[in-house]
Amino acid sequence: MRGFTKRSIVAALAICLGAGAAFAQEEAQGAHVSIELNALEPLDDACRISFFVQNGHDVDITQAVYEAVLFDAEGRVDRLTLFDFGVLPANRPRVRQFVVPGLACAGLGRLLINGAETCAGSGLPEGACSRDLELRSRTDVEVIG
Template structure:
């Protein structure tokens, strides 16, 4: 049996189709955008305003984010776990989280380090961290 040689273009297209999306995902499923929109000083704490833009068809019943907070010199201030769900499919919502014993002026960057728990109405999901697209409207950076 002989094989038909394929052009480099065909190989490139096959590689692109194979690897452009995480296994089991489709482009139609969309992203989960997380925007750091505002920091607000409260007595002995900083309140973060996160805007979640759920561009998926998934109603998240659990979304536990592990955040690592850095100062403006790059030193770790603290680690924080927060539950962001419920987040409805196709909906934008704002969630407020208090960062205790931290002044807003201390925050330089916030890392979405991991997703501790992620579930929808069908059960546990494994693609949540890959779906998150972090952005920031302020000088404090939100990244993963």
């Protein structure tokens, strides 16, 4: 190997390995859960809330429960509740629906995801359900977190 020393080869390998590790770490940090408020449907003295949710991790979430705060149209807290999204398979979209009794859909002004009450699954990184949580809405109701 003319022009290459052992030291330069080792340095080049170290740079390549370091770049690979940094790329893998970026990939791991990019994995997150996304929750979209997809639809609101008025029912008799209740509101059906539909979410489109995706687990972007490489392992299944066996149970995901989020604490949510529902605000009325004037910005006042209406109630705190838990939404149990159940099993969220790795890299697969799911739709979850919740019927909230005594809630008029038209009176819902904002929904705050306060955090993950439960996040379980073998091999999940710490904070898997809440770190870099992506929130959005396809309704007039703002989703924040």
